[in-house]
Amino acid sequence: MTKIHMTKLALLGATAFLATTSAHAQVADTWSIAGNVTVGSVNSETVTLDPVNGGGATLGVDGANIGDGFKNSISASAVGSSASSSFTTVNNSGVGGDASLGIDGSVGVGASNASAVTQTSDVLTSATIVQGNSNSISLAAVGSSASASASTTVTDVGGATIGSNETFSYTVGGGLTVSSGLADGTVAPVDVAGGDLGGGNSGAVALTLGTGVAGADIQAGTGNSISVAGVGSSASASFSATVSGDGTVLDSALFDLSGGDTKISAANDTTGAVSVGVTTVATPKIEGGAANSISGAAVGSSASLSFAAATFDSGAISDFSATTGVVGVDSTNAAAVTFSGDGTTGTAATLDGAAISGTGLGNSISLSAVGSSGSVSFTNTVYGGANGAAGGSVAFDDITVNSTNSGAVSNISETITGSGIDGGSKNSISIAGVGASASQSISVTDYTGGGITGVGSTLNNVTVSGNNSGAVLVAGGLATPNIDGGFSNSISAAAVGASASQAISRTLVGAQ
Numbered sequence: 001m002t003k004i005h006m007t008k009l010a011l012l013g014a015t016a017f018l019a020t021t022s023a024h025a026q027v028a029d030t031w032s033i034a035g036n037v038t039v040g041s042v043n044s045e046t047v048t049l050d051p052v053n054g055g056g057a058t059l060g061v062d063g064a065n066i067g068d069g070f071k072n073s074i075s076a077s078a079v080g081s082s083a084s085s086s087f088t089t090v091n092n093s094g095v096g097g098d099a100s101l102g103i104d105g106s107v108g109v110g111a112s113n114a115s116a117v118t119q120t121s122d123v124l125t126s127a128t129i130v131q132g133n134s135n136s137i138s139l140a141a142v143g144s145s146a147s148a149s150a151s152t153t154v155t156d157v158g159g160a161t162i163g164s165n166e167t168f169s170y171t172v173g174g175g176l177t178v179s180s181g182l183a184d185g186t187v188a189p190v191d192v193a194g195g196d197l198g199g200g201n202s203g204a205v206a207l208t209l210g211t212g213v214a215g216a217d218i219q220a221g222t223g224n225s226i227s228v229a230g231v232g233s234s235a236s237a238s239f240s241a242t243v244s245g246d247g248t249v250l251d252s253a254l255f256d257l258s259g260g261d262t263k264i265s266a267a268n269d270t271t272g273a274v275s276v277g278v279t280t281v282a283t284p285k286i287e288g289g290a291a292n293s294i295s296g297a298a299v300g301s302s303a304s305l306s307f308a309a310a311t312f313d314s315g316a317i318s319d320f321s322a323t324t325g326v327v328g329v330d331s332t333n334a335a336a337v338t339f340s341g342d343g344t345t346g347t348a349a350t351l352d353g354a355a356i357s358g359t360g361l362g363n364s365i366s367l368s369a370v371g372s373s374g375s376v377s378f379t380n381t382v383y384g385g386a387n388g389a390a391g392g393s394v395a396f397d398d399i400t401v402n403s404t405n406s407g408a409v410s411n412i413s414e415t416i417t418g419s420g421i422d423g424g425s426k427n428s429i430s431i432a433g434v435g436a437s438a439s440q441s442i443s444v445t446d447y448t449g450g451g452i453t454g455v456g457s458t459l460n461n462v463t464v465s466g467n468n469s470g471a472v473l474v475a476g477g478l479a480t481p482n483i484d485g486g487f488s489n490s491i492s493a494a495a496v497g498a499s500a501s502q503a504i505s506r507t508l509v510g511a512q
Contacts, residue, residue, distance in 0.1 A: 028098040031087075036105035036174065040192035041083035041146075042112050046203075049078040049119040049141075052210065060121035060209065061139065066224075068132045070157040070244055070312075076121065077140045080113030080203055083190070087150040087170050092159025096166035096251070099152065106174035106260060110190040110197030111146040112181075117203055122210040124228060131220040131289075133244060133312050133383065138227045139209070143201030143272055145234045146180040152253055154315070156245030167252045168241065175260025175325065180235040181267020181301065185332030185404065187233075201233040201301075202269035208343055212280035218292045218363075222312060222383040222447070225293045226284075230276040232268035232335060233301045239322060240308040243315030246385060252319040255307065258397070265330040266303040268372075270407070272335040274298050276369075277343030280350045284365050286427075288358035290383055290447040296349070296367045300333030300407055307378045307394060309455060314385025320392035320455050322378070327399045331374035331438075333407050333470075339369040340412035348476055349413040351431065356489075360424040361447045361509055367413045368432045371405030371470055375439045380455045382446040390455055394442075398461040403438035405498075407470045414476030419491055422484040425509045431476060431493040435468030438499070444506045457504075468498035 052059050064074045085107055089099040119141040127137045150170035154162055181187050181200025188198035207230040216226045241253035268274070276298040284294045305327060309320040341347035354365045378394050411433035419429045442457050474495040481491040487509075 031101045033103045037085055037103055037107045038192055039083045039085050040110045040190040040197065041081045042190050043081040044114045046115045047078050047080050047117045049076060052120050052122050060123040062123055062125050064127045064137045066132065066135045067130045069135060070133045070155055072135045075138045078117050078119040079142045079145065080115065080117040081111040081144045083109050083111040084147045085109050089152045089168055091162060091166060092155045092157060094160025094162060096162050096164055098167045100169040102171045104173045107148055107172050108177045108197050109146045109148050110179040110199040111144040112190045112199045113144040113201045113203050115203040117141050117143050117205045119207045124209060124213045126215045127226050129218045129221060129224045133221055134223040136225045140229045141205050141207040142231045143203055143205045143233055144180045144199060146178050146199055148176060148178050148237045150255060151240045153242045154248055154250045156248050161245055161247045162249065163247055164249055164251060166250050169254035171256040173259035176237060176257055177263045178235045178237050179265050180233045181265055181332065183265040183330035185267045187267050187269040200267040200269060201272040203272060205230050205232050205272065205274045206343055208277040210279060212278050212282065214282045216284040216294050218286045218289065218294065220289045221292065222290045228278060228296045230274050231299045231302065232272045232274045232333065233266040235264050235266040235303045237264050238306045241317055241320055242310045243317055244312035246314040248315045250317045253317060255322040258323040258325050261326045262305060262324055263328045264303045264305050266301040267332045268301040268335050270334045274300055274335060275338045275343035277340060278349045279341050280352055283353040286356045286360060286363040286365065288360045290361040292363045294365045296339060298337050298339040298369045299373065300335055300337045300371045300405065301331045302373045303329050303331035304375045305329055309380045309390040310383065311388040311390055312383045314388040316388055317390035320390045322394045324396050326397045327376060329374045329376055329401045331372045332404045333372040335407045337369050337371050337407055338410045339367060345410050345412055351413060351415045353417045354419040354429050356421045356427045356429065358423060360427055362426045364428045366430045367411065369409050369411035370434045370437065371407050371409045372403045372436045374401045374403035376401055377441045378457060380444045382448055384448055393456045395458045396460065399440055400463045401438045401440055402465045403436040404467045405436040405470050409433050409435050409470055410473045412475045415479045418480035418482055419478065420482040421486060421489045421491065423486045425487040427489045429491045431474060433472050433474040434496045434499060435470050435472045436466040436498045438464045438466040439501045440464050442504045446508045462502055464500045464502050466498040466500040472497055
């Protein structure tokens with residue numbers, strides 16, 4: 001993996017992490033933690049990324065280019081407080097092996113931010129992803145972020161095919177808690193010594209692009225993204241297995257959270273206003289591929305638990321297995337959230353000449369403002385190759401998802417020249433404002449159309465609740481939207497107060 005970060009250390013107001021990484025595994029590697037894992041991060045000072053007033057020659061990100069590859073990223077970020085616990089393995093050595101982490105106790109991660117976080121840039125110009133998989137170019141401002149993750153990647157990119165004998169396992173015996181704010185919406189400083197994760201954001205978060213985004217272009221590939229985002233509070237737990245390469249096989253991936261409850265919560269206080277100002281998003285293009293995205297977003301709070309199996313280029317996962325105890329996901333936003341031309345409600349952002357062309361699948365171009373989002377999901381995705389697939393099983397105990405918003409949500413955006421989709425399937429161009437969104441989903445998607453082996457899923461009780469009491473405004477329209485062909489494509493503008501959904505879906509889509 002290749003990563004480029006603009007002055008990364010200067011951007012993180014407070015960062016704490018536990019990371020265990022295995023690369024090019026050739027023999028069995030086993031780690032164990034007999035007790036608990038507790039990770040906390042607290043920030044109380046302003047955090048600023050300001051190339052415009054910093055005296056440099058480049059006023060943002062100019063000419064970013066990813067030509068090919070897998071999981072590469074170029075990013076510029078301002079982050080108030082970030083805390084994470086992760087277990088990650090990557091293998092492209094051509095030789096399989098075992099990698100496992102067992103934690104006998106609990107895992108707790110908390111992050112809190114109490115001061116302003118600002119990114120003031122002028123441009124994101126000519127950002128281009130030529131091809132490849134899961135690559136990204138991004139600009140972001142984030143108040144507080146807490147995360148727990150376990151992931152394995154088996155690939156022949158830059159290395160050799162692994163045909164068998166590669167396994168991965170992650171087990172937590174005493175429960176998992178990820179807190180960027182409490183479940184009841186309270187924001188409090190993290191106190192690791194006192195045993196109080198607390199967390200959340202109470203500082204204003206602002207990202208401004210004075211000139212805007214020009215010429216963003218994803219030409220091909222799968223799962224690539226170009227994004228601009230401002231986020232107040234984020235809490236996430238993600239568990240994934242990814243295999244890329246014809247003949248590359250992951251024998252098993254095990255994620256066991258059944259030893260205790262899983263609690264994910266995010267809260268953004270009334271003082272944590274989130275504003276994203278992008279004067280224009282000019283001529284963004286997605287020219288093919290699958291599940292690629294170009295987006296601009298302002299989000300108050302987001303809490304999520306996700307499991308994902310993904311195969312590229314005929315890669316295979318023989319056994320993807322995940323189990324949980326009782327799951328609770330809570331997201332609460334009480335602050336104003338604004339996406340517009342200048343970060344206020346007075347000037348519109350313009351989406352100029354957005355286009356999705358070719359025979360792409362599931363690609364999207366979007367501008368959005370979201371108050372609160374809570375989700376629990378499992379996705380099994382086959383991105384390419386005649387023999388690629390994942391098998392196994394996922395089992396959830398009781399699931400509760402609550403998402404609450406009381407802040408004003410505004411998306412002041414409009415299209416000023418035609419937006420068009422000229423083919424492909426399930427592609428979308430959208431402008432949206434959402435107060436509170438809550439969801440639980442299981443989705444199986446095969447972009448090859450060839451049929452996939454199944455990952456069976458079982459659920460117990462599922463409760464999903466979206467609650468909005470804040471005004472939602474989407475001010476803008478769609479100029480000459482046009483869809484020339486394809487299947488299940490959409491161009492839309494939408495304002496939504498509260499949304500709650502529980503969904504199970506299976507989609508087999510071939511190239512159009």
